[in-house]
Amino acid sequence: MAKGMQGFGYAFCLLLSVLLNILLVANILYGGDGEWRLRELKWSQDAAAAAETVAALQCSGHGRAYIDGKIGDDGITPVCECHNCYSGPDCSLLLPDCFADADSGDPLFLEPFWVQNAASSAVVVSGWHRMSYSFPGSSNPGSAYFSQELENHIRKVHAVAGNAITDGKYIVFGVGSTQLCNAAVYALSLENSSSLSPAKVVAKIPFYPLYKSQTEYFETKYYEFQGDPSLLKNDTDAAGNVIEFVTSPNNPDGHLRAPVVGGPFARAIYDRAYYWPHFTAIPAAADEDLSIFTISKLTGHAGSRFGWAIVKDKSVYENMFMYIKAAELGISKETQLRALTLLKTVLQGDGRGIFNFSYEKMKSRWEKLSQIISQSHRFTLQEISPKYCNFFEKIRGPSPAYAWVKCLWEEETNCTTVLEAAKIIGRAGSMFSAEDRYVRLSLLKRDDDFEQLLVRLRELVAIEDGAKTM
């Protein structure tokens, strides 16, 4: 009897063990999460494990390690790269006298969105992925260099955001909107190259510094930078053509803009980098001859250097394509692959997730900043009036990318130095061809940067009555 029980016990344990074996084999072959996808990886396992190992490194939430980062003393593991104002091996040390750096337009406020969407936004690039110069042939000249799938997804994102009409228009890719700015100037200058004088490139003050620096740097006989449109001489310049940068919403002040220059020879390049629900109400879909967008201000991937122009005229499209071809025989295939993966994530579900995330984040930052500045008699911010937004289907308040701060006290003609004395780094008004009484503060950076900016601003506003009497 005892032996019979023992035999039964063995048989029962064996049954359990065999069942466990079956489950474990199933787990190896397929995922344990209910989905029947193949789990066994052949060649991508090591790369995936390496990426996950680095991503799992703890940098106290104030830094991050990267797979191409500096390697630590062990000779294998990358070290934490700390956010501004943080230090130590795990970035846990807040530096006491640190400057709040609100200079650059680095759009890192979007980083948490991508951490939240880690699975869908990851991309595995095989060693043999798209080694060729060209995609397989297709209908228009650009399709050899530009991914058709990516172009389709760009059109879909605009349809969801309702910020641009792409039907019947061409799309050119560039190495960031940066490159497309000059490609557009170049292409438009050829449109009226029979004119004796070079095209005058203008932008209303305050304007993004690159228009001037880049246009002057790459000046040809077909165009030259002029500056504010008020500098145009009606009598002599009417015969030549004018190319106007229209930045809407504007960098630095966030205002929606229309062209200043009219007439038959005026052509506009709409810089639409910030024309997303993140930063502005969308009163209507842009429907212009030439608009430039960048992934930098849509998904936050400034480091990818990827932008696109939406172009109505075939000849302008072809000239812009020729520029990209002459400059560098196309655009990085891995950048295009990653951009495609990111846009697929953007379009998941109803495709509104990234806009809700960004708008809430930027609105909240603007409100916190405004609240502090409202206590001040020394500084003001630009005013952006609420507008009806087609995307949110309601009247919505401001959530701009930058604060355009003005120093009100008569003697404080250089607002940048005023802020710098309070350990705040901004970008001087003169950089935007405006008065130095203005300074631009970036609201786009990481939470750590923004929090540090609030800390320094609160300190500054708190002592302002004392500063006045000094």
Place this chain on the structure above:
Amino acid sequence: MAKGMQGFGYAFCLLLSVLLNILLVANILYGGDGEWRLRELKWSQDAAAAAETVAALQCSGHGRAYIDGKIGDDGITPVCECHNCYSGPDCSLLLPDCFADADSGDPLFLEPFWVQNAASSAVVVSGWHRMSYSFPGSSNPGSAYFSQELENHIRKVHAVAGNAITDGKYIVFGVGSTQLCNAAVYALSLENSSSLSPAKVVAKIPFYPLYKSQTEYFETKYYEFQGDPSLLKNDTDAAGNVIEFVTSPNNPDGHLRAPVVGGPFARAIYDRAYYWPHFTAIPAAADEDLSIFTISKLTGHAGSRFGWAIVKDKSVYENMFMYIKAAELGISKETQLRALTLLKTVLQGDGRGIFNFSYEKMKSRWEKLSQIISQSHRFTLQEISPKYCNFFEKIRGPSPAYAWVKCLWEEETNCTTVLEAAKIIGRAGSMFSAEDRYVRLSLLKRDDDFEQLLVRLRELVAIEDGAKTM
């Protein structure tokens, strides 16, 4: 007794089953290949599985599917993209009257190397990877845009290949060597910008067409394209500066070259794209003021658009960096990450694997081609004499990237049309500013392309006596 045996049998099976359990658990937690790496992936599993699924698609060895390719009728799976001359859903159909396309310098002969090294060359890019414009700050201006790890690996690859001295020199990254050509012209033209006349840009015939097309396209007041150095007028041009493209080995003819222009105002841009053991003997490490390299002709990744310049003078380096900055605020971070991963694979073991692979492949191609042309009285190839190679430590024969074919018959002044009639697409001599009696055939493409070229050439040479008497 029988029951005792049964109990023993159960116990034995249970022991086996439990052992199997342990093995399976170990297999889940760690790889089955003896390495104790963590197998459970959190966020990269789906991306890895997607990449492997697409890579596993069978396209008969005459095509390939890509994760960013056109999606098939099932709405999920990308379709096969067939190599030239192949067709059908699985690319198994050889088109009967197909042209051998030997036009472009697409370096796809290296594709099999990367399939062989699939695991080490795969890279996983997380959604939050390097979103910033900049790498964390460092010593020189470029380090904000250029990966320091990648720069270190570039220096190591040159040390292994023995083809360039990088010690004490600066490295600038560009969107392919293409962009660096113009960046170099621009930067060197500023070095002597006090001169009244623009710098004359020259290149000895036959030369790579881009030097002319690009330099003319981006002409500024500081430089202009002149053409062959023999066009320089000694009396008037001696005062101005001269910028000479020295392509060594040369595209199209594979000859090692030295500058033609001398004197105090002459500056050379060495295009070293083909200066790798793949294509030429390496008589000595290049040690020039300004040399340009590209990943395209080292690893075969033309689609990545990544190149670098090795620069001696700090001011030239800074001017080239300024060009990259003005053009597009840096270089794609995912491209840099992938380039780093590829170079790490190149450097595996003794770092000589890719050079052995490429040299054998290119040498074999040259021998097959030479064998066919040696039967002909109608065509000749360029002669490249054997040279001592520091890399292989022996005298080695030719393995050039291109055949520079000459039509010998007096009446056949356009060699391109002669080949075209035989269903061979080459690049006309006039594209290289040479006679059309010459034509360039690319030996860099996929095996399928090269085999098709051999087929067509054999047919052509076989009928040549008949053609002469016609």
